[in-house]
Amino acid sequence: MRIPIIAGNWKMHNTIDDAVALVKELKGEVAKTDVKVVLCCPFTVLGEVKKALEGSNIALGAQNMHWEDYGAYTGETSADMLKDHGVDYVIIGHSERRQYFNETDETVNKKVKKALEKGLIPILCVGETLEERESEKTYEIVKNQTLKALENIEKSQVEKIVLAYEPIWAIGTGKTASPEDANAVISYIREVLKEKYGEETSEIIPIQYGGSVKAANATEIMNQEDIDGALVGGASLKAEEFLAIVNF
Numbered sequence: 001m002r003i004p005i006i007a008g009n010w011k012m013h014n015t016i017d018d019a020v021a022l023v024k025e026l027k028g029e030v031a032k033t034d035v036k037v038v039l040c041c042p043f044t045v046l047g048e049v050k051k052a053l054e055g056s057n058i059a060l061g062a063q064n065m066h067w068e069d070y071g072a073y074t075g076e077t078s079a080d081m082l083k084d085h086g087v088d089y090v091i092i093g094h095s096e097r098r099q100y101f102n103e104t105d106e107t108v109n110k111k112v113k114k115a116l117e118k119g120l121i122p123i124l125c126v127g128e129t130l131e132e133r134e135s136e137k138t139y140e141i142v143k144n145q146t147l148k149a150l151e152n153i154e155k156s157q158v159e160k161i162v163l164a165y166e167p168i169w170a171i172g173t174g175k176t177a178s179p180e181d182a183n184a185v186i187s188y189i190r191e192v193l194k195e196k197y198g199e200e201t202s203e204i205i206p207i208q209y210g211g212s213v214k215a216a217n218a219t220e221i222m223n224q225e226d227i228d229g230a231l232v233g234g235a236s237l238k239a240e241e242f243l244a245i246v247n248f
């Protein structure tokens with residue numbers, strides 16, 4: 001049985017005061033749930049959020065990292081630097097990074113490898129554009145992105161990752177894939193994992209759905225057989241809305 005993982009992706013939102021106030025509102029309520037909750041915060045608030053999370057069952061995540069250990073990479077952050085702040089999870093290959101910051105399948109693969117080597121849990125994002133969906137390339141795209149991201153990653157390592165299927169046209173747009181459709185793509189991704197790593201391993205890896213998940217659609221999405229939780233953007237910024245998703 002895979003435990004659902006609900007991860008909030010705060011994107012470029014929340015100063016320290018905002019972040020700490022939000023954590024205070026979430027902490028007590030999340031303590032009552034059995035799902036795994038992760039908050040993926042901007043780098044600037046990681047330290048304070050970690051302190052505010054003390055004694056809580058909420059895990060800390062980041063939204064990106066570099067694949068090198070250190071070096072002349074102005075503006076970048078390494079896995080060890082994330083670990084300094086008590087980070088356990090890191091989003092890798094989010095479509096906004098692929099779209100605006102030239103993230104490629106190759107850099108995604110390097111980042112996933114480094115995260116695993118350093119003991120961080122990658123939340124690996126894959127998903128198609130609207131154009132790709134309309135030309136019926138969804139399955140081909142998610143297969144390619146998944147396999148390229150996992151190139152040269154061993155079975156024992158891959159069992160630690162979390163995958164997120166995020167159709168790009170559904171992110172921040174208010175549009176969602178129909179729950180059945182999202183479930184079908186996710187079960188296909190599991191087939192791809194099964195082909196590469198075998199059934200046992202493919203059954204271990206949680207696969208989330210992401211794309212305009214909110215309180216109003218969370219139950220329907222999360223009740224799908226193959227969907228193991230959600231990666232939540234906009235709706236993770238308000239405690240009441242996020243808690244309603246966590247309590248789907």
Ligand code: PEP
Nearest residue numbers: 171172210211212233234
């Ligand atoms: C995301 O940031 O991964 C996301 C799915 O955003 P939203 O929920 O706002 O669509």
